[in-house]
Amino acid sequence: MKKFFNSEDLENYRKEVREKASRFSTLITVCQGGCKAFGSEEILERLSSEVRERRLNKKVLVKMAGCHGFCERGPLVLIFPSEAHSFCKGIFYGRVTVKDVLEIVEETIVKNRLVDRLLVHSPKDKEKIPLIDQIPFYKRQMRLVLKHNGRINPESLDDYLEVGGYYAIAKALNRKPGDIINEVKISGLRGRGGAGFPTGLKWELTARAIGDTKYIICNADEGDPGAFMDRSVLEGNPHSVLEGMIIGGYAIGANEGYIYVRAEYPLAIERLRIAVEKCEATGILGENILGSGFSFSVKIKEGAGAFVCGEETALIASIEGKRGMPRPRPPFPAQSGLWGKPTCINNVETFANIPLIILDGGGEYSKVGAEK
Numbered sequence: 406m407k408k409f410f411n412s413e414d415l416e417n418y419r420k421e422v423r424e425k426a427s428r429f430s431t432l433i434t435v436c437q438g439g440c441k442a443f444g445s446e447e448i449l450e451r452l453s454s455e456v457r458e459r460r461l462n463k464k465v466l467v468k469m470a471g472c473h474g475f476c477e478r479g480p481l482v483l484i485f486p487s488e489a490h491s492f493c494k495g496i497f498y499g500r501v502t503v504k505d506v507l508e509i510v511e512e513t514i515v516k517n518r519l520v521d522r523l524l525v526h527s528p529k530d531k532e533k534i535p536l537i538d539q540i541p542f543y544k545r546q547m548r549l550v551l552k553h554n555g556r557i558n559p560e561s562l563d564d565y566l567e568v569g570g571y572y573a574i575a576k577a578l579n580r581k582p583g584d585i586i587n588e589v590k591i592s593g594l595r596g597r598g599g600a601g602f603p604t605g606l607k608w609e610l611t612a613r614a615i616g617d618t619k620y621i622i623c624n625a626d627e628g629d630p631g632a633f634m635d636r637s638v639l640e641g642n643p644h645s646v647l648e649g650m651i652i653g654g655y656a657i658g659a660n661e662g663y664i665y666v667r668a669e670y671p672l673a674i675e676r677l678r679i680a681v682e683k684c685e686a687t688g689i690l691g692e693n694i695l696g697s698g699f700s701f702s703v704k705i706k707e708g709a710g711a712f713v714c715g716e717e718t719a720l721i722a723s724i725e726g727k728r729g730m731p732r733p734r735p736p737f738p739a740q741s742g743l744w745g746k747p748t749c750i751n752n753v754e755t756f757a758n759i760p761l762i763i764l765d766g767g768g769e770y771s772k773v774g775a776e777k
Contacts, residue, residue, distance in 0.1 A: 406562070406686045411696040412575040415689075419572075422563045429466040431514060434495075434556060436481040438472025438640050438672075444503065445480040451506045452482070456514075465514060468564075471641020473555030475499065475542050478525065483537070483555055484513060495555070497537045498523040547773065550757040554641035559676050562683040565644040571689055573760035577652045578697040585656040586612060589759070591767030593774075597634075598624055598715075598752030607749055610739040611657040614747035619659040622743065622750040623650055624720060625666035625673070628712040635753035639666065639673035642757070643680040647703060649756030651690070652763060654701045657749050661702050665720050668707040677705055717742075717750045 409415040433456075435449040453467045475481065478499030485495040498509065501523060512518045524533045525540050534540050537555075548554075557564035565571070577585055590605030611619060623646060627635040638646060650662045666674055681703050684690040692700045706724050713719045714729040721743050723729040742748025762770045 406683065408686075409688045409695060412579075415566075415571060415575060415695060419566045422567045425563075426466075426567055429464060430486070431465045432485040432556070433465065433467045433514075434470035434483045434485070434558075435467070436472060436479060436483075436555070437469040438637065439476050440472070440479040440481055441672075443480045447503050448480055448482065448501055448506060451503050452510070455506055455510045459510065459515075461510075461514060468558045468561075470556060471554045471559045472637045473551065473641070474637070475540075481555075482509065482523075484509075485556065495537050496535050497525060497540060499525060549761055549773070550638060550645065550754055551641070553645075554637065557642065559641050559643055560679050562644065562680070562687065565642070569764070570644050570760075571648055573763040574648055574651055574689070575695060577655060577763050578695060578699060582612065582656045582658065585652060585763070588767040589656070589762055592758075592762045592770040593767075594755065594758055594762060594770070596752055597754035597758070604751060604755055607739065607751070608653065608657050610737075611659075611747050611749040614740050616747045618661075618746045619657055620743045620746055620748045621650060621654045621657060621659040621662045622717075622720070622724070622748060623662065623664040623753060623756055624715065624717065624750050625664055625670070625753045626708050626715040626720060627667065627670075627753075628710075628715045636670055636673055638753050638757050639670065640676055643673075643677045644684075645757040645760060646677075646753055647680055647684060647690070649751075649759035650703060651694070651701050652759050653749065653751065653756065655699050657747075659749070660700050661704070663704050663706050663724055663743070665706045665708055665714070665724060667710050669710055674705065674707060681705065720750070721748065 407418055433452060435445050437445055449469055456462050456465050456467050480501050482498040482501045483495040508520055512520050519535055521533055524535055526533055537543050553568050557568060586605055586608045589608060594604040595601040596604055625635050625639060654662055664677060690701060690703060694701060708714050708723060711729050714723050716731045717738055718732045719729040724743060738748040738750055740747060
C-alpha cells in the first residue's frame with residue numbers, strides 16, 4: 406500500500422480514490438453484518454458474479470458493507486448512483502435471497518426498474534417505498550456516526566478515504582493539542598457509554614495530569630444484553646473509531662492506545678485488526694504520523710466477556726492481566742490508570758464522533774440535540 410509521509414500525500418491519494426470511484430455509474434452494497442447469518446455472503450458472491458458475467462463490472466461496483474440497522478428486513482441490498490455519497494440516497498431492497506439476484510440485476514441495473522416485492526411497504530396504505538430516506542424506520546434519523554454504514558466497505562481504507570476519512574487527523578495535527586480539547590468542550594460531547602461525562606473535560610484532566618507516559622483506551626466491552634451500538638460501529642466503520650483515538654491521543658499527549666473489545670464480537674475484532682494493519686502500513690498509525698512528529702500506536706485487547714469489565718477500573722485491571730475487579734476512586738484513571746499512568750477511557754461511539762467535531766467545528770456539532 407502507498408505510504409503517506411505528509412498530509413499532501415494523503416490528499417493526493419484521496420483524489421485518486423475518488424477518481425476511480427467516479428468511473429462507476431452504480432454502486433451495489435450487500436450487508437455483511439448480522440445479515441451474514443441469513444446468507445448475505447452468498448448473495449454478495451452471486452451479485453458480483455452476475456455483474457461480471459454480464460460485463461457490467463466497468464460501470465457497476467458491487468461490494469460488502471456493514472450493518473445499517475434495519476435487521477428485521479435482512480438480508481439487505483442497497484443500490485446507489487455512484488455520485489451519492491450519502492447513505493440516504495439508495496434504493497432499499499429487503500429480505501433478499503440468492504434467487505432474487507438475477508431479477509435485481511436484470512430489472513434494476515439493466516432496465517432501471519424496481520423489484521416491487523423487495524421494497525418496504527408503508528404500514529398505513531401499503532404504498533411502496535423505494536428510497537431509504539423515505540422509509541419510516543430511517544426517515545427521522547439524523548445519522549452522524551452511522552452516516553456511511555451501508556455504503557462503504559468496512560475493510561477498505563480506500564472507501565473510508567473516499568468519504569473524507571482521516572482528513573480530520575490532518576486538520577488536527579496542524580493545531581495545538583489544547584485547541585483540540587477546547588473544540589471538543591465547545592461541542593458539548595458527552596461520553597456515550599452511559600455516564601455522560603463531558604468528553605472535553607475528561608481529555609483536559611488527562612492532558613494536565615503529571616506523567617511522561619499516558620494512555621488512551623477505547624471501551625468496546627458493551628456488556629449490556631441486546632446492546633449492539635458499539636458492535637455496529639466497529640463492524641461497519643472501524644476507521645472512524647481509530648481516527649477519533651488518534652486525535653484523542655494527540656490532544657492528551659498519549660502515544661499508545663488500547664481497544665478493549667469483548668471476544669464475543671469476532672467480526673468486529675477481525676475488521677478492527679484489518680483497519681489497524683492498513684493504517685500501520687500507510688503511516689496513519691506509527692511513527693511521525695503525516696510528518697507531524699506525533700507518533701501513536703493501537704493494540705487490541707480481547708475481553709473474556711465479564712460484564713464488570715465494562716467499568717473502567719476493572720477494564721484497566723483486565724488489560725494489565727489482573728482479575729477484572731473495580732477499585733475505589735480516587736485516584737481516577739486520569740491521574741493513575743493503566744500501569745499507574747494517566748489514562749483516558751472513552752466509549753466507541755464517543756471516539757467516532759470526534760472526527761465530525763474536528764471537521765465541522767464544535768459549535769456546529771453542538772447544534773445537534775438538546776441544549777444540555
